[in-house]
Amino acid sequence: MHLRRISLLACLLWTFITAESGWTRVYIDIEQPELQPLPIAIAQFEDRGRSQPNLGREIMKILTNDLTISGFFEIIPRSEFPEESNAIADPPDYESWSPSRAEALVTGGYYSREGQFAIEFRLFDLVDKTFLGGKSYKASIKGLRNIIHRVANEITYLITGEKGIFDTKIAFVSTMTGNKEVYTIDFDGHNLRQITNNGSINLSPAWSPDGRIIAFTSYIKRNPDLYLFDLTRSAQVRLSTNPGLNAAPAWSPDGTKMALMMRKEGNAEIFIINRDGTNPKRLTKSWSSEASPTWSPDGRKIAFVSDRAGSPQIYTMDRGGKNMKRLTFSGPYNASPSWSLKGDRIAYCGRMDGRFEIFTISPDGMWIRRLTEYSGNNESPTWSPDSRFMAFSSTRGGRSHIYVMNANGANQRRLTSTRGNESSPSWSPRMDR
Amino acid sequence: MVKRFCIVMGVILSLMVMVSCAKKTVKEEPLGTGKAEEKAWGKPGEEAERARIEEKSLEASLERKKYAGIEGVFLESSLLKDIHFGFDRYDLTPDARKTLSQNAELLLKHPRAKIQIEGHCDERGTIEYNLALGERRAHSTKGYLISLGVSPDNISTISYGEEMPLDPRHNEGAWSKNRRAHFIILSK
Numbered sequence: 357m358h359l360r361r362i363s364l365l366a367c368l369l370w371t372f373i374t375a376e377s378g379w380t381r382v383y384i385d386i387e388q389p390e391l392q393p394l395p396i397a398i399a400q401f402e403d404r405g406r407s408q409p410n411l412g413r414e415i416m417k418i419l420t421n422d423l424t425i426s427g428f429f430e431i432i433p434r435s436e437f438p439e440e441s442n443a444i445a446d447p448p449d450y451e452s453w454s455p456s457r458a459e460a461l462v463t464g465g466y467y468s469r470e471g472q473f474a475i476e477f478r479l480f481d482l483v484d485k486t487f488l489g490g491k492s493y494k495a496s497i498k499g500l501r502n503i504i505h506r507v508a509n510e511i512t513y514l515i516t517g518e519k520g521i522f523d524t525k526i527a528f529v530s531t532m533t534g535n536k537e538v539y540t541i542d543f544d545g546h547n548l549r550q551i552t553n554n555g556s557i558n559l560s561p562a563w564s565p566d567g568r569i570i571a572f573t574s575y576i577k578r579n580p581d582l583y584l585f586d587l588t589r590s591a592q593v594r595l596s597t598n599p600g601l602n603a604a605p606a607w608s609p610d611g612t613k614m615a616l617m618m619r620k621e622g623n624a625e626i627f628i629i630n631r632d633g634t635n636p637k638r639l640t641k642s643w644s645s646e647a648s649p650t651w652s653p654d655g656r657k658i659a660f661v662s663d664r665a666g667s668p669q670i671y672t673m674d675r676g677g678k679n680m681k682r683l684t685f686s687g688p689y690n691a692s693p694s695w696s697l698k699g700d701r702i703a704y705c706g707r708m709d710g711r712f713e714i715f716t717i718s719p720d721g722m723w724i725r726r727l728t729e730y731s732g733n734n735e736s737p738t739w740s741p742d743s744r745f746m747a748f749s750s751t752r753g754g755r756s757h758i759y760v761m762n763a764n765g766a767n768q769r770r771l772t773s774t775r776g777n778e779s780s781p782s783w784s785p786r787m788d789r
Numbered sequence: 790m791v792k793r794f795c796i797v798m799g800v801i802l803s804l805m806v807m808v809s810c811a812k813k814t815v816k817e818e819p820l821g822t823g824k825a826e827e828k829a830w831g832k833p834g835e836e837a838e839r840a841r842i843e844e845k846s847l848e849a850s851l852e853r854k855k856y857a858g859i860e861g862v863f864l865e866s867s868l869l870k871d872i873h874f875g876f877d878r879y880d881l882t883p884d885a886r887k888t889l890s891q892n893a894e895l896l897l898k899h900p901r902a903k904i905q906i907e908g909h910c911d912e913r914g915t916i917e918y919n920l921a922l923g924e925r926r927a928h929s930t931k932g933y934l935i936s937l938g939v940s941p942d943n944i945s946t947i948s949y950g951e952e953m954p955l956d957p958r959h960n961e962g963a964w965s966k967n968r969r970a971h972f973i974i975l976s977k
Binding site: 535536554555556557559560575576577578579580599600601603604617619622623624645646647648661663667668689691692705735736779780 | 856857858859860861877914915916917918920921922924925928931932945946947948949950952953
């Protein structure tokens with residue numbers, strides 16, 4: 357409810373449109389394995405009302421942090437700004453920037469009164485000396501962080517051609533209370549929220565494509581049952597109670613179904629059930645173990661783990677269970693597949709020299725790329741909705757925590773810093789829709 | 790019609806003969822081995838006494854338990870021993886079979902006891918694949934107990950994957966303890 361209310365309140369007003377409609381310059385090619393961050397200057401936002409002190413600093417902090425952790429930008433420090441006073445005017449004095457490394461400039465202003473908050477930003481290309489675009493936003497002051505994330509989304513859009521995902525969240529499991537509970541956290545590591553609080557074992561959270569529900573498995577009733585937690589109503593229902601297993605839920609891209617692991621004849625198989633838990637349909641029939649289903653973004657295929665060849669490996673099949681195909685052949689243990697939302701890569705974790713590392717592979721089984729090479733185990737990759745980032749769990753720092761990296765493996769940073777062990781991240785869909 | 794009736798009757802009669810024969814051979818067996826008969830039938834008082842002692846020792850071995858966050862209490866017996874598995878394996882080692890024979894012996898003496906076999910894994914490998922592996926471990930354990938005569942109706946299985954390590958340390962000593970099938974008594 358919270359997010360929905362904010363999106364209703366936030367009046368998104370286009371104050372400017374991109375100056376040139378035929379703009380095609382690619383500032384950052386995020387498909388490149390070696391990404392060159394764009395040097396960007398962010399001027400202090402101007403207080404256009406008598407807002408609370410520190411608000412400007414807070415805005416700056418959130419925005420610079422978003423743009424920095426994305427790995428797409430290099431923030432030019434204030435000390436490198438030109439001294440000319442009209443350097444950050446509208447339009448800026450482009451000439452004064454010519455000695456600087458900065459290639460883009462963000463300026464803007466804000467206004468806050470009686471619980472309301474408004475902000476406007478403008479983005480300039482300092483090399484081509486053009487105005488790239490801008491937007492203004494209005495919301496309740498409680499939605500401040502969310503609005504600044506949207507500013508960062510928009511700046512990212514103007515520079516890279518695709519909106520950022522700075523307002524998304526990541527669900528995960530943590531033992532910080534002593535047992536495994538489900539939590540959510542913002543992309544920037546703020547707003548930790550505890551979702552389950554039942555003292556039991558809670559596993560494998562999976563965010564629904566509409567962003568409203570988190571499916572997970574819990575042992576509350578001495579059986580790994582599947583539950584749904586409705587984030588807007590903070591209410592929970594028990595959905596699937598097949599004796600033995602109801603685990604590793606994966607929502608179909610249209611949100612109408614879930615693939616999951618269920619027990620059949622003494623081993624785990626992949627099933628599909630309706631969103632309301634009805635009509636279980638068995639997809640795999642084997643004497644082996646099947647685990648961890650993940651859908652292709654067009655909803656036509658499912659990748660999963662099977663040990664039918666003697667060790668856990670990644671396979672794909674049609675959503676009807678036909679055309680099974682083995683994907684991974686190298687390594688003794690490959691598991692935890694996650695299909696990118698662009699569809700062109702499947703991330704997974706594989707055992708190498710006794711440790712787990714994150715890899716990606718194309719859906720036809722080609723072009724394996726290794727993304728982690730640190731100490732500790734790196735597991736459970738999950739893609740951001742723009743397929744530009746991945747979250748995963750890693751024990752590189754001793755305990756297991758959630759980390760985020762760019763899809764090419766660059767810019768790995770720790771997201772969670774609790775006393776517990778964190779695992780099983782699931783990235784939310786875009787909330788800014 | 791009559792013909793078919795005759796055939797059916799014939800089948801039934803021959804079945805009856807077979808059954809009575811089978812019964813007979815069962816009866817005959819202890820007669821053939823004198824010592825066994827003496828043990829089984831000779832001193833009923835001693836046998837009952839032993840059963841009483843065993844019943845007592847089972848009673849004494851029971852401990853009421855509850856898992857945090859999981860509904861219901863259950864009993865655990867120190868006489869029902871865990872069995873252990875190799876890494877990423879669910880086949881039963883000779884040691885495991887030996888332990889299961891002892892467990893089965895106890896369970897056969899308490900035919901009303903409902904048990905649950907828990908399949909557990911070490912922390913290595915993914916959480917979800919380990920759920921599947923724990924399932925296989927519990928299932929192969931159940932299969933062996935059934936082959937030893939324990940009623941399948943008395944055995945349920947559950948996989949806890951890597952969620953309930955006995956030893957939380959991160960070394961081979963801990964891992965080999967954690968790869969196990971554990972037995973709990975839901976009712977007796």
